[in-house]
Amino acid sequence: MQDLKVSVVEILGRPGANRHISITKPLEGVRVGLAHLEPAPIAAELTLESVIEGVLVTGPVSGDVRCSCARCLTEFEAAVEVDVCELFASAGHLEEDEDVYRVSGEVLDLEPMLRDELTLALPLNPLCRDDCKGMCARCGRELNDGACDCTEDTSDSRWAALDEVRAKLEQG
Ligand SMILES: [Zn+2]
Ligand SMILES: [Zn+2]
Known part of the structure; x- marks a missing residue:
């Protein structure tokens, strides 16, 4: 070495x-x-x-x-x-x-x-691609593969769970 x-x-x-x-x-x-x-x-x-x-x-x-x-x-x-x-x-x-x-x-x-x-x-907010759609916070489906059945009326809370995780990681 x-x-x-x-x-x-x-x-x-x-x-x-x-x-x-x-x-x-x-x-x-x-x-x-x-x-x-x-x-x-x-x-x-x-x-x-x-x-x-x-x-x-x-x-x-x-x-x-x-x-x-x-x-x-x-x-x-x-x-x-x-x-x-x-x-x-x-x-x-x-x-x-x-x-x-x-x-x-x-x-x-x-x-x-x-x-x-x-x-x-190192990237603080890495994205697999610029327009990554992420996954559904409700059913967990990868939205890059297509919309799930529960995407309606979730526009405000869709990212909430992931945002929470991310905020914690960035603090740590
Ligand atoms: Zn991604
Ligand atoms: Zn869903």
């Missing part, structure tokens, strides 16, 4: 110097309510650039995501891609309690940053 701790000894304290790294590694436990990263490895092409304050990490990060549709709960796969741009501050360039990533010694631990970025990039 590839280590996400990267040595920056060659560039640290030499503003302008940089190195490039490619990462292919699974990240476990990255999830929001209705979406989570697949066990398949994520891919990251990162440039580590030495700056006055520490090391600036930039580049694309992508991964495969498994989602449950927020309307019909069908599972489907999607891709997520995010361009990161994060400073890892070196000692002496931040207050003790400042909430930023840090250069630890001469090493960057990229894992917390990659987790944060990918978690933020």
Whole structure:
């Protein structure tokens, strides 16, 4: 398994110097309510650039995501891609309690940053397709397959049950 701790000894304290790294590694436990990263490895092409304050990490990060549709709960796969741009501050360039990533010694631990970025990039309200009709709150039928017999007079309450579930998931 590839280590996400990267040595920056060659560039640290030499503003302008940089190195490039490619990462292919699974990240476990990255999830929001209705979406989570697949066990398949994520891919990251990162440039580590030495700056006055520490090391600036930039580049694309992508991964495969498994989602449950927020309307019909069908599972489907999607891709997520995010361009990161994060400073890892070196000692002496931040207050003790400042909430930023840090250069630890001469090493960057990229894992917390990659987790944060990918978690933020996951869809909060995934839809299996833009016009997903969801399922009937009364009989449970998938309305993408056709209307059920109880769709009349339910226009206001149709989504109520699912909306409740969704609201809870989003809070958690
Ligand atoms: Zn759906
Ligand atoms: Zn129905």
